[in-house]
Amino acid sequence: xxxxxxxxxxxxxxxxxxxxxxxxxxxxxxxxxxxxxxxxxxxxxxxxxxxxxxxxxxxxxxxxxxxxxxxxxxxxxxxxxxxxxxxxxxxxxxxxxxxxxxxxxxxxxxxxxxxxxxxxxxxxxxxxxxxxxxxxxxxxxxxxxxxxxxxxxxxxxxxxxxxxxxxxxxxxxxxxxxxxxxxxxxxxxxxxxxxxxxxxxxxxxxxxxxxxxxxxxxxxxxxxxxxxxxxxxxxxxxxxxxxxxxxxxxxxxxxxxxxxxxxxxxxxxxxxxxxxxxxxxxxxxxxxxxxxxxxxxxxxxxxxxxxxxxxxxxxxxxxxxxxxxxxxxxxxxxxxxxxxxxxxxxx
Numbered sequence: 001x002x003x004x005x006x007x008x009x010x011x012x013x014x015x016x017x018x019x020x021x022x023x024x025x026x027x028x029x030x031x032x033x034x035x036x037x038x039x040x041x042x043x044x045x046x047x048x049x050x051x052x053x054x055x056x057x058x059x060x061x062x063x064x065x066x067x068x069x070x071x072x073x074x075x076x077x078x079x080x081x082x083x084x085x086x087x088x089x090x091x092x093x094x095x096x097x098x099x100x101x102x103x104x105x106x107x108x109x110x111x112x113x114x115x116x117x118x119x120x121x122x123x124x125x126x127x128x129x130x131x132x133x134x135x136x137x138x139x140x141x142x143x144x145x146x147x148x149x150x151x152x153x154x155x156x157x158x159x160x161x162x163x164x165x166x167x168x169x170x171x172x173x174x175x176x177x178x179x180x181x182x183x184x185x186x187x188x189x190x191x192x193x194x195x196x197x198x199x200x201x202x203x204x205x206x207x208x209x210x211x212x213x214x215x216x217x218x219x220x221x222x223x224x225x226x227x228x229x230x231x232x233x234x235x236x237x238x239x240x241x242x243x244x245x246x247x248x249x250x251x252x253x254x255x256x257x258x259x260x261x262x263x264x265x266x267x268x269x270x271x272x273x274x275x276x277x278x279x280x281x282x283x284x285x286x287x288x289x290x291x292x293x294x295x296x297x298x299x300x301x302x303x304x305x306x307x308x309x310x311x312x313x314x315x316x317x318x319x320x321x322x323x324x325x326x327x328x329x330x331x332x333x334x335x336x337x338x339x340x341x342x343x344x345x346x347x
Contacts, residue, residue, distance in 0.1 A: 002030045003338060006074035010038040010061065013080040013101050017323055021331035022078070029338050036070055038062055040081055044296060048083075057083050060107035064088050071095065076337065078330050079107075086112035097337045101126065101326040105347050120347040121333040125184040126326035127317030132188035134316035135264045138288040139177070139232050142260050144169040147288075147310040170231065173197035178230030180223065180246075181237030181265065182207045189234060190218060201226050204237070227254040234262040235269050249274035258285045264316045267293040276302045279309065290316045 005022065009015030015035035022033065038061045048057035053064060060083035067082050068091045076097040077084070084098060086109050098120045100108060105122050113120050141147050145162045152159040161167055175198045179186050182204035190213065193200055200218045202209065203226045209218055223246075226233060233255060237243045247261070247270040255261065261284060263270055272293060278284060286308040295314055303309050333343055 002032050003076070004032045004074045005034070005076045005078060005334065006071045007033060007035045008038065008062065008067065008070065008077070008079040008082040009035065010040040010081055012041060012318065013323055013326060017327045018078050018101075018330060021324075021327040022334050025328070025331040025335040026338055029335075034070065034074070038081060045081060046083075053087055054083055054085055056109060057085060058106040068092060076334060078334065080326075081107060084108045084113070089113065089116050089118065097121075097334070099123075099330040099333050100347075101330045103127075108347075110347060119337065119343060121330075121343045121345050122347050123326045123329040124345055126329060127319070127322040128184040128188055130319040130322050131185045131264055131316045132192055134290070135185070135189050135234055135236075135262060136192050138262050138264060138290065138310070138312075138316075139172070139234065139260070142262065142286050142288040142310050143172070143175070143232060148307070151307075175199070175231040176201060176229055178203065178226035178233045180204070180226060180233065180235050181243075182209075183236060183238065185265070186236035189236065194218075201230055223251075224254060227251060228256070230259060231256065232260045232262060235265045237265060237269065239266045239268050244268050245271050247271060247275070249278065252278045253283060255284060257283055260285050261287040263288070264290040267291045267295070272303060276306070279303075279306055284308075286310070288312075290314060 007015045007018045009018055015037050019033050019035055040061045045059045045061050048054040061081040062083060064085065064087065068088050071077055071092055073094055075094055077095060078099045080101045084107065089095065089112050096118055098108060098113065098118060100120065101123045103122065103124050103126065105120050108120055110120060145168065149159055149162055173196050177193055177198050178201045179190055180203045182202050190200055190202065194216055201221050202218055203221055203223045209220050235247065245268065249271060252274060275287060279287060288310040290312050291314050304311065333345065336343055
């Protein structure tokens with residue numbers, strides 16, 4: 001019997017890579033596969049509050065009519081960004097399985113999926129190695145004035161003053177680095193940091209350090225101790241009611257005056273206006289920000305004007321390895337569904 005899969009990719013998670021992985025993993029099955037690619041990231045995503053009928057959905061691309069028409073008789077949908085609301089599910093009674101190639105299925109109405117007995121799986125940790133490597137680069141770029149020197153040269157200014165003892169940065173091996181959040185990304189960042197020989201503090205009340213971490217001198221501490229002692233603080237928790245806005249004005253002022261803040265996690269963890277006020281007042285050496293509460297950021301955003309802030313457009317997880325790894329994780333879930341095996345990462 002032929003089974004039907006609709007793949008809706010984009011210009012990052014290419015549908016062709018999904019299809020290649022699925023055909024390889026599920027080669028014993030006869031499949032009809034339809035593919036389509038959305039224009040993200042060249043065009044921005046939508047949020048559910050902005051479009052009627054998509055309440056509660058976040059970070060998606062594609063209209064309901066477009067997705068329903070493309071998925072039509074498919075039993076399985078594989079995507080990164082296609083939305084799936086309750087009303088859309090009602091128009092797709094044949095849909096039984098959705099694979100979302102991201103850490104959280106924020107583009108899927110999970111309550112509606114459960115009520116309709118649609119299995120939804122995701123690909124946790126798909127970009128953890130990419131984000132961890134990017135974080136190390138962010139720490140180095142910010143603490144060693146790489147961004148400052150680059151920006152100056154682009155303006156035609158040769159900043160020899162960056163060599164001054166009171167301006168130049170410190171080496172990682174003499175620094176204390178604080179990691180807030182010790183999930184998949186946080187653990188990988190710590191593993192990479194160990195090679196630099198720095199002192200590492202970890203704050204996460206829901207995990208325990210491994211024997212290797214303890215042997216290597218990693219110390220698990222409170223949030224206050226991280227803020228008070230770390231020369232660089234890197235954020236890696238998930239966004240929950242507990243962590244939302246955790247880096248507020250009070251938390252930022254607890255940090256050392258010459259400390260650096262790195263956020264390669266999610267924007268809602270940080271109060272950006274408070275960060276601007278704190279940095280404009282001279283507190284904190286610098287900040288490197290990769291994600292934001294609103295994306296794209298407004299062109300008149302105050303933090304864009306500060307010379308000691310490095311900003312990147314939410315690209316930490318972007319690597320070809322991420323694409324291949326996520327495609328293979330999703331393909332394995334498709335194979336397991338076809339073979340009647342339980343999913344590995346049911347949402």
